[in-house]
Amino acid sequence: MNFDDFVLAASTADLGEEPAARDHADAVEFRMDAASDPLGALDDYDGTLPILATNRVEWEGGEAPDDEDRLVELAVAAEHPSVEAVDVELAAVVGARNDDALWAVAHAREHGASVVVSIHDFEETPSRAECARLLDQAHEFGDVAKLAVTAESREDVLRLLALTNAQTAAGERVATMAMGAVGRHSRAVAPVYGSCLGYAPVAAERATAPGQYDLGTLRGLVDRLR
Numbered sequence: 001m002n003f004d005d006f007v008l009a010a011s012t013a014d015l016g017e018e019p020a021a022r023d024h025a026d027a028v029e030f031r032m033d034a035a036s037d038p039l040g041a042l043d044d045y046d047g048t049l050p051i052l053a054t055n056r057v058e059w060e061g062g063e064a065p066d067d068e069d070r071l072v073e074l075a076v077a078a079e080h081p082s083v084e085a086v087d088v089e090l091a092a093v094v095g096a097r098n099d100d101a102l103w104a105v106a107h108a109r110e111h112g113a114s115v116v117v118s119i120h121d122f123e124e125t126p127s128r129a130e131c132a133r134l135l136d137q138a139h140e141f142g143d144v145a146k147l148a149v150t151a152e153s154r155e156d157v158l159r160l161l162a163l164t165n166a167q168t169a170a171g172e173r174v175a176t177m178a179m180g181a182v183g184r185h186s187r188a189v190a191p192v193y194g195s196c197l198g199y200a201p202v203a204a205e206r207a208t209a210p211g212q213y214d215l216g217t218l219r220g221l222v223d224r225l226r
């Protein structure tokens with residue numbers, strides 16, 4: 001997946017939504033953790049959009065139990081020709097039981113997939129130094145370091161945008177967004193400062209994170225601002 005330009009991913013647990021996403025999205029984020037037969041769905045996939053596969057673990061806002069199977073599933077997904085990127089949590093690749101996560105990352109790369117290493121904070125926006133530390137750590141393992149925080153104030157959003165700008169200027173590929181109502185506009189504005197990846201559901205009622213715009217809306221906003 002080419003992250004040199006901004007990638008807007010239609011986030012869904014149902015690959016059957018791909019035709020509806022095609023007009024506005026650059027990719028599909030397949031939320032395997034919320035799908036009933038994710039590997040079967042991938043086998044049946046005949047869409048044109050490339051897939052970013054995510055099998056989000058429970059402790060990071062997803063539905064997948066924290067077992068070896070979820071990382072094996074993610075690695076197997078990367079074997080599919082349409083899967084051009086996978087997402088794995090930073091906490092999984094640096095955690096105490098990180099062997100499976102590191103293996104999944106290596107396996108995905110062997111099959112030509114890019115790796116997004118992600119961090120989510122559903123409580124707050126950490127200090128700039130802490131956000132920078134997390135992104136730097138994620139860069140050690142991923143092609144893209146992704147940080148989704150929760151903004152409680154506009155100052156939180158400004159801090160995130162400034163860091164996004166600085167990391168991009170330093171040649172790092174970052175994806176950033178502030179979840180929730182206060183930070184919602186960051187989803188449209190962060191790409192102006194270099195964030196290379198954004199997420200939106202095809203329909204607002206199927207949001208995969210707090211504060212997401214629907215796909216058509218985010219595409220319109222991003223294209224007008226950039």
Ligand SMILES: O=C1C[C@@](O)(C(=O)O)C[C@@H](O)[C@@H]1O
Nearest residue numbers: 011054118148179199208209
């Ligand atoms: O990690 C992310 C980012 C996200 O949480 C968001 O805030 O848009 C949406 C998730 O589907 C995706 O896996």
